Amino acid sequence: MKINTYTFDIIVIGAGGAGMTTSLYLANSGLNVAVLSKVYPMRSHTVSAQGGIAAALGNMHEDDWRWHMYDTVKGSDYLGDQDSIEYMCQNAPEMMYEIEHIGMPFSRTENGKIWQRAFGGQTINYGQGYAHRTCAAADRTGHALLHTLYQNNVKAKTHFFNEWFSIDLVRNAKKNITGVVAIHIATGEIAFFNAKITIFATGGAGRIYESTTNALINTGDGLGMALRAGIPVQDIEMWQFHPTGIPGIGILITEGVRGEGGYLVNKNGERFMERYAPHAKDLASRDVVSRAIAKEFRAGNGFKKDGIDYVKLKLDHLGEEVINSHLPGIRELAKTFAHVDPIKDPIPVTPTCHYMMGGIPTNKHGQVITISEREEDQIVEGFYAIGECASVSVHGANRLGSNSLLDLLVFGRSAGMHAADAIKHDLPLHHSSEEEIKAALIRLERWNTTDKGEDYNEIRHAMQKTMQEDFGVFRTEKYMVEGVKKIEELRSRLEHAALTDRSQIFNTARIQALELDNLMEVAYVTSIACLARQESRGAHSREDYPDRDDKNWLKHLLCFANGKIKYRAVNMKPTTVKPFEPTKRVY
Amino acid sequence: MRFSIYRYNPEADKKPYMKDYEVDIPSDSDMMVLEALLKIKEKDETLAFRASCREGVCGSDGMNINGLNRLACTTAISSLKPPIVIRPLVNMPVIRDLVVDFTLFFKQYERVQPYLQNNDETPQTERLQSPQERAKIDGLIDCILCACCTSFCPSSWWNPEKFIGPAGLLWAYRFIQDSRDTATDERLANLEDPFSVFRCRTIMNCTVVCPKNLNPSAAIAGIRRKMAEKGS
Numbered sequence: 180m181k182i183n184t185y186t187f188d189i190i191v192i193g194a195g196g197a198g199m200t201t202s203l204y205l206a207n208s209g210l211n212v213a214v215l216s217k218v219y220p221m222r223s224h225t226v227s228a229q230g231g232i233a234a235a236l237g238n239m240h241e242d243d244w245r246w247h248m249y250d251t252v253k254g255s256d257y258l259g260d261q262d263s264i265e266y267m268c269q270n271a272p273e274m275m276y277e278i279e280h281i282g283m284p285f286s287r288t289e290n291g292k293i294w295q296r297a298f299g300g301q302t303i304n305y306g307q308g309y310a311h312r313t314c315a316a317a318d319r320t321g322h323a324l325l326h327t328l329y330q331n332n333v334k335a336k337t338h339f340f341n342e343w344f345s346i347d348l349v350r351n352a353k354k355n356i357t358g359v360v361a362i363h364i365a366t367g368e369i370a371f372f373n374a375k376i377t378i379f380a381t382g383g384a385g386r387i388y389e390s391t392t393n394a395l396i397n398t399g400d401g402l403g404m405a406l407r408a409g410i411p412v413q414d415i416e417m418w419q420f421h422p423t424g425i426p427g428i429g430i431l432i433t434e435g436v437r438g439e440g441g442y443l444v445n446k447n448g449e450r451f452m453e454r455y456a457p458h459a460k461d462l463a464s465r466d467v468v469s470r471a472i473a474k475e476f477r478a479g480n481g482f483k484k485d486g487i488d489y490v491k492l493k494l495d496h497l498g499e500e501v502i503n504s505h506l507p508g509i510r511e512l513a514k515t516f517a518h519v520d521p522i523k524d525p526i527p528v529t530p531t532c533h534y535m536m537g538g539i540p541t542n543k544h545g546q547v548i549t550i551s552e553r554e555e556d557q558i559v560e561g562f563y564a565i566g567e568c569a570s571v572s573v574h575g576a577n578r579l580g581s582n583s584l585l586d587l588l589v590f591g592r593s594a595g596m597h598a599a600d601a602i603k604h605d606l607p608l609h610h611s612s613e614e615e616i617k618a619a620l621i622r623l624e625r626w627n628t629t630d631k632g633e634d635y636n637e638i639r640h641a642m643q644k645t646m647q648e649d650f651g652v653f654r655t656e657k658y659m660v661e662g663v664k665k666i667e668e669l670r671s672r673l674e675h676a677a678l679t680d681r682s683q684i685f686n687t688a689r690i691q692a693l694e695l696d697n698l699m700e701v702a703y704v705t706s707i708a709c710l711a712r713q714e715s716r717g718a719h720s721r722e723d724y725p726d727r728d729d730k731n732w733l734k735h736l737l738c739f740a741n742g743k744i745k746y747r748a749v750n751m752k753p754t755t756v757k758p759f760e761p762t763k764r765v766y
Numbered sequence: 767m768r769f770s771i772y773r774y775n776p777e778a779d780k781k782p783y784m785k786d787y788e789v790d791i792p793s794d795s796d797m798m799v800l801e802a803l804l805k806i807k808e809k810d811e812t813l814a815f816r817a818s819c820r821e822g823v824c825g826s827d828g829m830n831i832n833g834l835n836r837l838a839c840t841t842a843i844s845s846l847k848p849p850i851v852i853r854p855l856v857n858m859p860v861i862r863d864l865v866v867d868f869t870l871f872f873k874q875y876e877r878v879q880p881y882l883q884n885n886d887e888t889p890q891t892e893r894l895q896s897p898q899e900r901a902k903i904d905g906l907i908d909c910i911l912c913a914c915c916t917s918f919c920p921s922s923w924w925n926p927e928k929f930i931g932p933a934g935l936l937w938a939y940r941f942i943q944d945s946r947d948t949a950t951d952e953r954l955a956n957l958e959d960p961f962s963v964f965r966c967r968t969i970m971n972c973t974v975v976c977p978k979n980l981n982p983s984a985a986i987a988g989i990r991r992k993m994a995e996k997g998s
């Protein structure tokens with residue numbers, strides 16, 4: 180096997196919102212940077228985001244980044260790191276202006292400012308009423324953002340390696356990360372990308388579940404690569420189930436619909452959220468709304484079709500004009516995938532896997548953190564992670580809607596600034612020997628040489644089913660113990676599965692197999708972490724431990740590829756405001 | 767239901783051929799073509815195609831289905847007459863099976879300088895834009911770069927290098943129409959040669975096939991109007 184080497188100061192793996200924010204900053208700083216993406220940049224999953232980006236601009240009413248911070252801390256069920264949350268909320272307005280200046284086509288208020296809508300869990304004055312804080316380009320904000328970032332990277336002449344799939348990290352004898360090995364999907368070329376700094380921006384892994392709002396490409400490759408390189412993932416038990424996905428196919432219906440005044444009804448026509456969250460009602464946090472819906476199902480108040488329970492999202496009362504101007508994409512999706520026109524009829528919806536709060540642990544500069552034998556934080560030199568693949572941790576146990584796009588922008592830029600600075604201070608380039616490079620190609624070799632074995636598609640289906648059944652909205656020890664066993668068994672079966680297509684040119688079967696390796700790693704650590712955390716917090720809802728337990732569990736959970744678990748303290752030390760102490764979380 | 771799919775793997779096949787697949791599809795099913803392709807791939811993993819968002823926003827899976835360019839993920843099988851014949855986007859170089867080469871398509875896109883240009887001093891907060899000004903770029907910002915239009919445009923077949931094609935021109939017009947962009951004159955000047963814009967024969971194929979219901983042909987008419995205004 181011939182292996183080419185390409186050398187850069189910095190390589191960014193991933194060209195979604197996070198990757199392209201960082202690359203834009205780096206390219207404009209004149210650094211020698213390359214971006215690898217397994218799909219063309221504008222095909223990245225950020226393109227699907229609908230509702231918007233949170234920032235306390237105060238365009239609709241008085242607003243304050245501290246209120247945004249409070250909401251985010253509370254939304255995270257106090258598992259978010261308060262230094263990171265402070266940094267994000269404080270920098271949010273500036274980030275909005277920055278992307279507006281480079282062309283972001285935001286919707287506008289009558290006086291020409293960026294238009295903002297209401298979203299779940301966002302309040303004014305520390306919980307006093309709904310905040311209109313989410314900056315939107317109608318309901319296609321992710322598309323507008325991703326294209327704006329791509330356009331400006333074209334302008335900055337960023338060096339893209341499109342349709343290159345990163346296989347694994349390369350480390351040298353001293354354990355330095357020297358880059359990645361990757362395969363060019365179109366030709367089968369294999370190359371070692373040698374860099375002083377490697378930045379992961381590989382996005383989420385929602386495809387570990389059977390029903391998800393996530394794109395087909397959200398396979399957790401960054402987490403798989405990090406885990407195999409001996410780096411843990413943090414709070415990976417925290418998976419957000421979005422209350423409103425279209426049953427079956429899982430297409431998302433944005434929370435912005437409820438922000439505009441839409442609401443949920445059960446089969447008796449009752450607006451049931453009034454019972455679960457008397458103040459915030461349909462705009463309570465996502466974990467709260469998803470659990471409420473699941474409880475309605477249990478009480479027999481759901482609709483049912485093809486074995487799937489659902490409730491309905493009513494918005495016809497908003498009127499055709501509001502729907503067409505603020506929610507045109509939702510109307511299109513509802514017509515295509517749910518066969519209803521929301522101007523007349525409610526949309527069937529059900530809680531659907533949506534977002535991975537956990538990820539590769541980092542500080543607010545995006546630097547990856549691992550933990551020593553003595554449980555001390557250790558920065559992994561030359562390695563950064565940003566966006567959904569990272570856990571910085573601003574979302575803690577539950578992400579507020581419209582805080583993820585913000586996370587991509589703020590930490591995409593902060594990582595860019597930090598990395599650029601490190602390069603300017605003469606960070607050395609570490610090399611790797613041929614053996615070290617080959618060691619990172621073992622997985623590919625395995626798939627290329629196993630002649631007989633099980634069909635990997637069956638293993639994927641079984642994994643997704645297990646995750647859905649045993650690690651969904653509600654979790655119990657009894658089922659999870661079984662679930663972990665099943666995942667462990669599937670994981671070892673996968674090591675012997677076989678690929679029949681050995682061609683070089685655009686071999687997508689091989690990519691799917693490599694992706695499944697990553698999905699399986701994420702599913703495995705998720706199952707272990709879910710079982711380990713013996714409390715209910717945010718999205719992690721244990722029937723056998725129904726309460727939050729701050730005494731024992733107000734801490735980050737780190738899980739390694741071998742299933743080993745360690746803990747880290749949650750940061751409670753913002754620099755400019757007093758910390759928000761944990762209190763009971765009601766909406 | 768029968769699917770007849772264009773197959774070509776340059777490593778193994780001397781020339782392209784059509785291959786038939788049978789897929790079980792319940793009569794009341796609302797399955798999309800993409801879901802059927804994914805099922806076929808589980809049986810025959812050598813079939814290559816692109817897909818990502820599976821909801822019509824990423825632009826990965828443009829292909830020619832029963833004679834028209836469309837997205838596999840938003841085309842309901844029930845809307846098609848069997849057998850379903852699937853080919854790669856017409857007139858684009860095939861890499862393998864349904865996967866085509868986008869190099870020229872993106873080159874044409876980059877030719878129009880598809881990014882906001884504004885050399886005025888940057889304000890402290892946002893640049894103001896009224897809702898009416900903003901409405902002028904509705905329908906122009908929603909392009910997903912799927913190439914369904916350009917691949918179906920006869921003028922692009924005849925002048926693939928010189929004529930920018932409907933997608934690129936839609937983007938050109940998007941920035942011309944943005945009240946925040948100050949490079950309109952330069953943008954128009956760059957398009958003034960006899961080919962870049964003027965090869966459009968208003969055949970409307972682009973508008974007919976656009977899966978996002980956008981109207982590149984109206985955008986091209988808009989560019990011509992702007993040129994005429996400038997000239998007069």
Ligand SMILES: Cc1cc2nc3c(=O)[nH]c(=O)nc-3n(C[C@H](O)[C@H](O)[C@H](O)COP(=O)(O)OP(=O)(O)OC[C@H]3O[C@@H](n4cnc5c(N)ncnc54)[C@H](O)[C@@H]3O)c2cc1C
Nearest residue numbers: 193194195196197217225230231345382566567581583584
């Ligand atoms: C339907 C939907 C709607 C949403 N709406 C909102 C919203 O309104 N507001 C909000 O704040 N958040 C929203 N979110 C969440 C948000 O969109 C995502 O969390 C965010 O876009 C993730 O961005 P990212 O840059 O981290 O990753 P992505 O955009 O997923 O990009 C990942 C990149 O990594 C690349 N990559 C991955 N693996 C590899 C590999 N092995 N080799 C090479 N490249 C690789 C991919 O090609 C891609 O370029 C929504 C999510 C969904 C599912």
Ligand code: SF4
Nearest residue numbers: 919966967969970972
């Ligand atoms: S209207 Fe113009 S751009 Fe559109 S298909 Fe016809 S010739 Fe091509």
Ligand code: SF4
Nearest residue numbers: 909910912913915976
């Ligand atoms: S104009 Fe329509 S058909 Fe053409 S690339 Fe854009 S979305 Fe696709």
Ligand code: FES
Nearest residue numbers: 818820824825839
């Ligand atoms: S898969 Fe994204 S447009 Fe069809």
